[in-house]
Amino acid sequence: MKKIIIILFFLLIFSGSVYAQTLTPSPAQSLITPTKSQEQIDTETLKEKVASKVAELREKNNKAVSGYISEKSDSQVKIKRAGNEEYLVRIDKDLTKFYQIAGTQKKEVNYATFKKDSYILVEGVINEKEVDANALYLDEEFFVASGMVTEVNSDEFYIRVAGNDKENYTLDVETFTKEDMVNIKTLALEKIGFSKIKEGDTIHFIAKQGLEKEPNRFPAQRILIIPQEYFIK
Template sequence: MKNKIILFLIIIQFSLLTNLALAQNEESTPSAETGSDKVSTKTIENFKEKIASKVAELTKKEQKALAGFVSKIEDSQLTIKSDEQQNYQIKIDNILTKIYQIAGNGKKEIKLDQLAKDDYLIVNGPINDNTISANYIFVDEKYIVNVGRVTEIDKDNYSVKLLTADKETINLDIETSTKQSILNIKTLQLERTGFSKIKEGDLIHFIIKKDSSAKNGTRFSAVKILIIPQEYFIK
């Protein structure tokens, strides 16, 4: 993949050099450059330098994808914090870096000024120590899928406490927007259900959306749950 990217960048650079040479040869008589010509030539030269620099960078540095929440935005540089609480500096090039917002099954390109603190980013590019020069940035939402057994039910606040297989305690809030299903142990069909059907000992498969404010916490709002009654396991 790296070789294909490098080849593509080299082809772009070669094309720019060829077009510039042809344009110079087509001039029939010497003439002074206009202001716009100077700006155009300077832009092309800057772009060529960036391409050449990027080619060299790709050959020397490791390509890597990182994910984390934005903790700081400053000029053309971001700071994100990963799940391991490691800070990474994200360098953005106004010409080469592409930023996309994930929307459903597609994506749309956005600008740097549309990013905000606490956004969840997936960043791809060459990395050096804790600094990554971004080729692509994807703005997305982080979902977690897990399963746990009900150890406690709070009927007043519509929440349950779960113990996962990793011995982690999760407090799950069941919202009005939470999609709730239960396994009918007689027909083995999934049916829609409500909070009142949850019992201690039941197994719950759940989907939660993790945001930066909850990354160190244990309380989450459930997006979707599937209840497996405890009776299913003692048939």
């Protein structure tokens, strides 16, 4: 009886040892990681070459168009130009870059920065009225015109102008407005204050669009005055 018990005891120990060896992986086996097949490597290499070639071709055929955003989605925007001319701009999440212009500098921003009615410049491959965008630039549009001063309001600091293009403009002279006048004797430019501007003077001005308080009323960025005396000397 004792012999039978001893034999069973050793059999249990032996079978447990074999079972443990079967289930426990060796250290070498646990360190093995899957490797990419040659086919996978070739496919990834081909994708990289195609993406590089597409980027090269898009850069080579790069052109530009500008306008105001009229519609925006995750993959495209529509921009409207003067005369209601529209362009469809396609966005590539891997290739398209986004920038904001500030003076002479540009900084990279994200797509969410671009809002409806923003003025933008688009660089990319243009096919009729569609653009595959390489880059979008959030910019400011400036308006340049000239004419004759017809009214100077020193209480509210605005100037009314009869434009050479037959339009009438109202210019708000702000603290940031740069004001210059031509010296009729030396023809040099001199900085002036608002009080130097008179009705009948010729004016050239730069204004920022998109900030109109009312139609044809702009905050003036810069004005250049040619006194009326210059033309009657």
